[in-house]
Amino acid sequence: MTHLRLTPPQTVGPFFHDCLLGRGARVVVSQPAEATIRIEGTLVDGAGQSVDDAMVEVWQADSHGRYHHPADTRDVPDDNGFIGYGRAATDEAGRFWFSTVKPGPVPGPDGRTQAPHLVVQVFARGLLDVLTTRLYFAGEVANDEDPVLQTVPRERRDTLLAQESHDDGEVVYRFDIVLQGEHETVFFDVGGRRRGR
Amino acid sequence: MSVIAAIEDDPDEVFPPYLYEAYRSTLARAPSQPLVDLIPTLSEITGPGPAVSAVTPQDADLTTNSGTGHPAIGERMIVTGRVLGSGGDAVGHTLVEVWQANAAGRYIHRDDQHHAPLDPNFLGIGRCLTDGNGWYRLLTIRPGPYPWRNHPNAWRPAHIHFSVFGPSIQSRLVTQMYFPGDPLHALDPIFNAIPSAAARSRLIAEYDHDITEEEWALGYRFDIVVDGPAATPFDNGHGL
Numbered sequence: 001m002t003h004l005r006l007t008p009p010q011t012v013g014p015f016f017h018d019c020l021l022g023r024g025a026r027v028v029v030s031q032p033a034e035a036t037i038r039i040e041g042t043l044v045d046g047a048g049q050s051v052d053d054a055m056v057e058v059w060q061a062d063s064h065g066r067y068h069h070p071a072d073t074r075d076v077p078d079d080n081g082f083i084g085y086g087r088a089a090t091d092e093a094g095r096f097w098f099s100t101v102k103p104g105p106v107p108g109p110d111g112r113t114q115a116p117h118l119v120v121q122v123f124a125r126g127l128l129d130v131l132t133t134r135l136y137f138a139g140e141v142a143n144d145e146d147p148v149l150q151t152v153p154r155e156r157r158d159t160l161l162a163q164e165s166h167d168d169g170e171v172v173y174r175f176d177i178v179l180q181g182e183h184e185t186v187f188f189d190v191g192g193r194r195r196g197r
Numbered sequence: 198m199s200v201i202a203a204i205e206d207d208p209d210e211v212f213p214p215y216l217y218e219a220y221r222s223t224l225a226r227a228p229s230q231p232l233v234d235l236i237p238t239l240s241e242i243t244g245p246g247p248a249v250s251a252v253t254p255q256d257a258d259l260t261t262n263s264g265t266g267h268p269a270i271g272e273r274m275i276v277t278g279r280v281l282g283s284g285g286d287a288v289g290h291t292l293v294e295v296w297q298a299n300a301a302g303r304y305i306h307r308d309d310q311h312h313a314p315l316d317p318n319f320l321g322i323g324r325c326l327t328d329g330n331g332w333y334r335l336l337t338i339r340p341g342p343y344p345w346r347n348h349p350n351a352w353r354p355a356h357i358h359f360s361v362f363g364p365s366i367q368s369r370l371v372t373q374m375y376f377p378g379d380p381l382h383a384l385d386p387i388f389n390a391i392p393s394a395a396a397r398s399r400l401i402a403e404y405d406h407d408i409t410e411e412e413w414a415l416g417y418r419f420d421i422v423v424d425g426p427a428a429t430p431f432d433n434g435h436g437l
Contacts (some may be wrong), residue, residue, distance in 0.1 A: 126225070172233070
């Protein structure tokens with residue numbers, strides 16, 4: 001098989017907003033009225049400072065656990081028009097939020113099932129490569145059997161669990177991201193390309 | 198094809214460390230814990246489709262997409278190339294987004310206070326979709342270098358920021374394209390955070406006289422190779 005050498009990543013820098021967020025792609029579902037949950041969090045650095053110039057992207061399955069992508073070839077009903085991708089800048093207090101639906105469980109390796117989750121990617125000045133993590137939902141029974149969560153050191157798993165609360169009738173899941181230091185969020189090396197570093 | 202090589206990628210050569218002291222912003226933002234290995238699942242081999250919003254042909258022309266009716270000032274140039282998967286397959290119908298400083302080295306951004314003129318006819322943002330064979334093509338002006346405050350007398354080499362989706366979320370890439378022969382390359386900690394010279398060289402566009410159009414614009418070739426499984430292209434226009 002031909003193997004082309006990868007193009008290296010570089011930082012997104014501080015000046016991406018007009019290009020990448022000029023049209024405000026905060027909402028994950030195609031019709032905002034369809035959103036049933038809100039995900040919100042704060043991004044902080046190793047000094048405890050909020051990160052006000054970052055971008056957070058999410059990718060998720062719909063409420064049936066179906067991905068809007070040709071690689072998901074299962075014969076599963078899908079939420080009509082649901083895309084599953086969202087992008088948000090952090091604000092002056094380091095906050096980000098998404099309106100979406102809670103994803104269903106999705107297939108994992110070896111016939112196992114993955115608990116509902118979102119893939120979360122963080123881009124910022126000072127990040128020379130994307131940081132990839134996952135958001136799981138605290139209290140999901142399926143979390144205990146999730147094949148990816150099980151690979152995470154037990155004492156760090158709670159950094160991947162969004163906590164549910166209710167705000168004026170809206171279901172809110174809080175998911176703070178800590179780049180460095182105490183309660184540092186677990187970040188993944190997808191496909192082993194960085195050799196864990 | 199300039200990017201084809203029979204060499205297995207060495208991740209140590211391609212990927213910058215998160216903590217790179219010469220780039221000061223990494224100090225408080227780099228994770229201190231090792232990354233946890235994740236074998237790609239359906240969640241990683243899928244990803245967003247062609248676009249996050251409608252793309253028009255005008256979006257690819259940064260010299261006129263300000264909509265003022267007047268062209269941007271600067272050295273007009275064509276930037277074109279292919280987006281490919283590491284397996285050699287073209288990544289068709291994928292979104293390429295770019296942003297850059299103007300010819301004087303200034304961004305339209307509230308945080309850019311560089312004492313250089315803004316160009317009212319230049320937004321510095323563009324986007325396009327690759328065609329079925331992975332080709333993208335942009336018309337823009339050459340960006341200027343600009344100072345930053347990382348260290349005394351620090352200047353970023355001229356560059357264009359690129360954001361590319363590729364076939365899956367695993368292939369998501371944000372990078373920067375540089376220009377050949379820039380003396381600032383050797384002095385730039387962001388560029389030099391990439392460990393190997395071979396990998397760094399892949400971020401430098403090639404001047405290509407076959408792309409240059411007579412009495413119109415200089416031509417540069419910049420191919421982009423993204424990670425991940427073989428492409429599973431969306432039909433053009435579907436997905437998003």
